[in-house]
Amino acid sequence: MPSSAGPSIDTITEGGRVTQVGEGQQAEESAPPIMTFGAPTTGEILAERYELVEHINNDSAGRLVWRGVDVVLRRPVAVVLRYPGGDSATEMLQAAVAASRVIHPNLVGVYDAIDEAERAYVVREWVDGRSLREMVADGPLDPGRTTAIGNAVASALAAVHATGMVHGNVHPGTVMISDEGRVVLADARTDGADSQENDVRAIGGILYFALTGHWPHAEAPLHGATAGHGRAAIPDAVRDASGAIAAPRQVRAGVPAYLDDLTMDLLDAGIAPPPSDVLSAELARLDIPVEDDGYLEPAGPLRFAADNGEEPSPLASVAGRKVAVGIAGLLAVALVGLLIGISILGNDDETPQTEPVARPSSSAPAAEATPAAAVRKLSVTEVRIVDPDSKLRDELGGAEKVIDGDADKGWDTDTYTRSNFGNTKSGMGVWIDLGEERTVKSVQVSLSATGASAQLFAGTTDPPPTSSGDKELFASYKKNPIGQPFEQHDGTTMTFNGFDADAKYRYLLFWITELPPNDRGYQVGVQEITVQGS
Template identity: 50%
Template sequence: MTQVEQDRGADEVLADAPAQDAPRVGDLLADRYELAAHISEDAVGRQVWRGIDVILRRPVAVVLRYPGGALAAEMLKAAVAASRVVHPNLVGVYDAVDEAARAFVVREWVEGASLRETLAAEGPLDPARATTIAHAVAAAVAAVHATGMLHGNIHPGTVLIAQDGRVVLADARADRDTTAGTDVRCVGAVLYFALTGHWPAAEVPAAPGVPDAVRDSAGHAVAPRQMRAGVPDHLDAFAADLIDPRHEPPPADLVAGDLAHFDSAATDAFLDEPSPVRFGDEALGLRRRGGRTPFAKLAVGIAALLVLAVAGTYIGVRLMAGGTPGDAASGGPAGGPAPSASAGAALDPRPIPLSGAQVRIVDPGGTRSELEDADRTVDGRSSTAWETERYTSPLTAVKPGMGILIDLGGPRRVSSVRAEFATAGAAVSLRHGERDPGPGVSGDREVLASYRNLTRAVTTSGTWAYGGFDPNATYRYLMLWFTALPADGTGGYQLAVQEITVEGP
């Protein structure tokens, strides 16, 4: 794993370490970081080592630079700035030390591969996986921008994919030419690269070791669908518009929010099954090269999809409750299967008793400060609620989302799930899994990675319901997964879940 890949052709040339000072396996830096293996050198000569923090007994990446002092000031300044932003999609920075003869930065060790290495081994990725990676990068960039800083070094070599599936952005290095818009365009370039294997080097800063985009007669990068089949219309337009220099890029938090709706990690059905609304050019108000309207109009298409998804959910629940038989051809909610009349059980559902011990909060990227009072969501009273903290940025700009996990006590058939919220505006999807690995950070990350979708994300109007369960299947672990919180009217965001009801035979 190259913890720091080749950089973008920096002009600086670093001096080699003096022979007597050259690092060796077993060297102990700052009486704490033991060098275990030399990994690589980047394009400007920084040495990258795998090390061990001998105090905390954890692997770390050590980036060494010779000499230290004034010539290392930029590297150390960038490391200090990066250490102030804590986010699950950013590589953690632990330490930065200047010893005059050398300087080094200690950061999180990521066991895996870079995006460049991944595509070199596998070729272009499927749309679902490409979207998940772009969403993670967008969330990381939004978190950096929320602090007033810029990243400035987003390319396939600094996007790292851990073996557990986690995607992290590394090696922030903004300079005087970096802008927030450049960072956002690079998010689009990451999506474009993941889909095509080509990097739009004329639209964003060049990336080492990857081919430029294929270009049309006017010199524009062609859309991803012109390079490969199977890219959904909406994703094709999204990637093409983000890298198009004729459009002003939107803020990173808005891009992260849009990608949250596309993200296959939260909405597999959205990408893997035909969408009820095709995101064609006319639906989005977008036109192909030479005359597309501004990128922001994509939000209209997304809003239309969410409205139809909410309407579909309502119709499905009405059918289960004994709605008009002639309407059954419209199917179940959000594209799910319609209940089978022969199953019988779905036609006579009853609330499944739930205690406070059967629900918990899943917060894989948070500070663990919002885990209490989950029992209020199943106490039978709408006057009580579990509440998030108040956020000053959209949720996915801070972390990948939050969830409420429900343990039904054992495998059983389920007819419907219903949730009541204090206010409208939450984006919620329903997932299910085979086990609850426990309430710690690692357990929450496993839940996020392993639980599969029953619905795509929809924006609620105060209540939410799903009734498209397979009547012949059994479920034990369900999770409501939130990727957006309601706006509170004062520039912030906060969610209050009053009651969750699960029904079954």
Template identity: 30%
Template sequence: MSMSAVEPGTRLADRFRLEDRVSEFGGATLWKAIDEILARPVAVHTFSPEFLRVDEVVRAARAASRLTDPRLTQVFDAADQDGTAYVVSEWVSGESLLDLLTSRPIEPERGAALVAEAAEALAHAHDEGLTHLNLTPSRLVWTTGSTVKLLGLAVDAAILGLTSDDPVRDDTLGLGRLLYAAVTGHWPGDGDSGLPPAPLDYGKLCTPRQVTAGVPGYLDAITCRILLQEPRRGQPPLTTPAEIADALSEVPRPAPVPISPNPPALNQRTEAPETATPWPAQPAAPPPVPPRPQQQSGAASKILLTIIVLLVMAAVGLGAWTVGKNLGTTPAVAQSPSPTPSETPKPVTVKAVSAEGFDPLGDDHSENPNLAGAAIDGKSSTDWHTTSYNSPELGRLKDGVGLILDMGKSIPISDVSVSLGDVPGSSIELKVGDATELSSLKTVAKEADASGTVTLTPSKATTGQYVLIWFTRLPPYQGKYRGSIYDILVHSSASA
């Protein structure tokens, strides 16, 4: 049978009957077919006579068939004989990551859980020498059986003619792009993925938290460690799927739910009904019903009642004797209620009146003053930063530099939360006082080799109108050294 004779109704290997043509690309056709022996739907790829990579596809499919990870599409058969080549694989019904992101918002951690499963499966494939090279949102599926499937391992690349000098790196970046898409709904790669492109900031990819509100900081950091290949939160870049799987190991995973006895018919493109829902909530188990107490017989009830009455009478008598004894030996004194200890006021966030770059040891006594407001605007995507210096000790030009806040009046300082950059190496001090001269500001807390969000808590009661975050050592930045503050929150026990 020639390839041109392949049409709906064609039977391959005397068991796979082609039914519906799903898609065509570059001489490869995807069909929904029926395995007549096992009476189940399967996916079948067939190829036109002009398709030149049949041998590569069949070899890739046979290699993929040896993998047993249930999160990878199972390959059932692959052959090239009698002028007909085909690959038979598992038919997957469900919603792809693309479907989920374009049909309704999903929580970032739920999207990340899909990618975590894909990373683990891909790590197993890499251990066997197989790669994917075509990781897109349409290839990651949340199935109707509430499981995760990664479609097209090895076979996609062979069909599309994709090769790589460093396939581990390419699959790692592919997982990073999937994670970015899962938490932001934007695609940070080339080509048309079906999602809006990720925004850029002066030519550099915006971080997930710059794009979408509510992305957890640890997911933002993991994504940047993959895509930007930068250390974040004191952790190195992630360079393999196994490292990504380990970094995402704490993401809550979706719990499988029973498959509906009549699942909706979905094609391999995972076109899903509107009623499909990712991560269906498990119904809570009904509370146990306490057993009904058995009724006592008449005689037993009377005996029990008599015992209870005797015990009550004994307790009353003992109490009366004790009261009488106390009245006879000590005068009655009216007791005043014990004073209720005053509750410690709960710290509240106090908004600063203004912020200024603070460089009293420099020539102009200021440091990037035009950026200072970004540290108190409540936006994690904006920052104030120091000038770039040639060494972590500020080029040995001065003892320190910082950002000073005017709280408007002197207030008690409970603690100050400072969001720094993700690169470690900052040494900072918290200084508080009622004047802006450096000599009037007292150091009340400090932190060395800091990164991320740091809470500085004075060791004793501290009040002041001015709060200074003082850098004495800077982290590396683009070949030099620069300190950054994305946000400052001042907490006070003051009621006003």
């Protein structure tokens, strides 16, 4: 039932879910009741036009979100009220006025902003649907859906940034997906605390959250996006001992390399993000229908690759550090029509005569650069099993199956009585020869079971495939680890990204240190190893 007047107002939902845009993070369960005087009531008409129908929820700032009806135009609206009005509501009203000047299909429409001193309210478009935060509560999204949402958010931000303004409040609670699949961004801020660069970086957080269900900004959260508190809690990203977040491909299987790389690049403070219009154009290119498989492998998880044996064009890859800046020049033609449909409107008679807070972009123009080399699957000329501690050396057959493109066939270890190879050896692994020195971006290893521990090494020598040669090889390679080791990994896919972009690699060693259990003991199969690079 809708709330009546009183000292506090409870959250009302339909079917257990909030059905309104821009609610941000819900107030924490420990937050005190919201005390108001003259609180709104069902059926009340504001400004002789907006009838309040149902209280939906309170956002993290204590504002009241109501479903209403514009009795003049007979359309549903959302009404966001703040107590009191006056000076304390300036930021909310300025943000509403600024947002009303940008018309874009991926931005929630703002219709009115009114200050009545004792309260202020903003009237905006009503969208039936769920926030991204609520949607991902049912489970992480697939890569295609994630790319489409990221594309919509980037497009909305490009429209905002084209006016010189900043959104400043991009997080899973302000990204809304309607029941018809439309993605809209709501609840902009104009408090001067953010920049266009931070807006763009926030898209990395949106992609990471959609793919993993975890929020990567717990230590420095975006507005209203604090993790770990009450109803509003969003699980923090998986982190290593140093606090660095795990890449999406390390959290769950099936995340394509191009999306993993783009997400981590946007989250990397050491890499300048591209302007929002460049990012929007690139995500739009990647956001292709599933049936359009020109760059999709015919089987397995969604991945962009060149299957025809030819070098893909520079635009066919988003992977690689700084790639967004590198492709900026190539995207110029695509960007010509990006802002078509964006209308910058003058002040409406029904909005307060408050000018929006406009700030120049903090994102530097993309530097002229040579397009980054296309990242693709590299060919492997030779593989073999390395087993330095074995006397029988009876587990060496079948190594070629890990590069045959068939994930249903692979190389298996023997079954051991303990996870540490029965305490008979320090480990064993798969040695890879790329045939020549190459730039390597990542190595993905698909395993037959969860719970294995492994790491990746690089080397420069090719000793003979004998027991003594394997000992020599491992002693040399273990001095050069790539990325972080996986410990009892809860997935079946391990992705190693810690390659030096300025270095060349020919020989790699995937090294298994701990086996997962099965119904007979401890064993694992290496189903497929894929090396990405140029």
